[in-house]
Amino acid sequence: MSTTQTAQLMDGTHLAKRIVEEAAVKAAEISHRTGSSPCLATVLVGEDPASVTYVRMKRARCAKAGIRSRHIALPAATTTAELIDTLSDLSVDPDVHGILLQHPCGPHIDERAAFEAIAPEKDVDGVTMHSFAALSFALPGFVSCTPGGIMRLLEAYDVDLAGKHAVVVGRSAILGKPAGMLLLAKDATVTYCHSRTTDLSAIVREADVVVAAVGRPRLIRGEDIKPGAVVIDAGYNPGNVGDVDYDTALTRARLITPVPGGVGPMTIAVLLAQTVEAAAKQLGMQRR
């Protein structure tokens, strides 16, 4: 096996920075023109350390970009009904433009019911049923942030998707499913693989674009990557290991996202960009 790198890295860190900078410019313009700055409400149930960290990171990025955030920390014992009340209030609060419900919320919460309490025009995290259907039907709306980040990476690196075979490994509601629908909207032929797929290797070998989104370390074998393929690794596993066997994939792919520094940074960038976009619309700055 050759270990010569052939792939160009898709630099998510750099692209995310650019997107955040653009969002910051736009946020400043909104503040200047309307006297009101974009505001993201972050809602957290309980005190799971990882979730606390994620929310803190998102709020810090907001602050840097001139986006206000309003944090609502709810006790771990919060019921679904109480959470829905909070989200419904934020949905009609004119001073809040985007809403992020940090999840998972814990097993006692009906997360779907909670998501659905978020008004579609404030669903900057792209978690509602409305947002999923909108992106599936190529209608205006916010997209789930990680798939949105993947699409921006593909665009930034001029990957032409029309007629290409894109294989999405994973079928979650916020990652695999919307990623496939977004690729389909760009005229890719799209295959969804998952834990029940019987011959993953054979299907990956046919892929012009692979989107790995399962969270199983090195599930995608490097030697299955078609020479010249584009590899997007959205998997998060302990130890900065992706879902793709990176070292081998690197010798075969044309473009590949590193882990970390690939898809990861894009998620927050899209969240910020969508928050600013939501604020612009709600404050009457533009129509989409």
Next chain:
Amino acid sequence: MSTTQTAQLMDGTHLAKRIVEEAAVKAAEISHRTGSSPCLATVLVGEDPASVTYVRMKRARCAKAGIRSRHIALPAATTTAELIDTLSDLSVDPDVHGILLQHPCGPHIDERAAFEAIAPEKDVDGVTMHSFAALSFALPGFVSCTPGGIMRLLEAYDVDLAGKHAVVVGRSAILGKPAGMLLLAKDATVTYCHSRTTDLSAIVREADVVVAAVGRPRLIRGEDIKPGAVVIDAGYNPGNVGDVDYDTALTRARLITPVPGGVGPMTIAVLLAQTVEAAAKQLGMQRR
């Protein structure tokens, strides 16, 4: 080329009849227990002859099954806003349990906006964004009728989908996209093909289940059908021609839907079944 038939026909006419009979029994039970019979509102804009025929046929089937229908014929010049008003009124009318907007409505109507005026709990035709997202996320809700009919056919003929490769040719909002999502929910590996797919033959040749849903006569070549595959032809073309080259496919498939008499009759059957289900829920007969 051998012309020996090997495939068993999937008898949609027979299955549809059974489903309608079950719906009729349920409708009678609802009438008996609640004093109110299920009611489907049919809304038609203009007088397109094919649409007039379709609506008449649907209403006749309703009548036979003990389902009332209330027909609203709107002039061809009806605006989107007026159509939305009509559908919104029906959505809150307690005497209407299901709503069918016959479509296409004509180029001057924003059909998506009209569909979205249908309350999800009355969307027995499965056309709303909510219904699509619900079926995509395996949540309770009504399904688009033709994909729903396809799934019932597959179930009736004991087709085990888990781990099988299902290829959906077509990506419309009411047929291809929901069909793929329903197959994915049954653990199939799902590939969406469409007009921009570059090597349709090669992909079809790998399919354990083919769902043809494009409306292009004999687009799917019979010799591409994998021996033993299941072939669902949801294509409607003039002259009772499906999207699959039937004669050749018949010699290779294990199961195949004839055209007509395959998927066709299932669509109305699912519409009736879902109308009765909606009525049962709204009249307090059951919870899903």
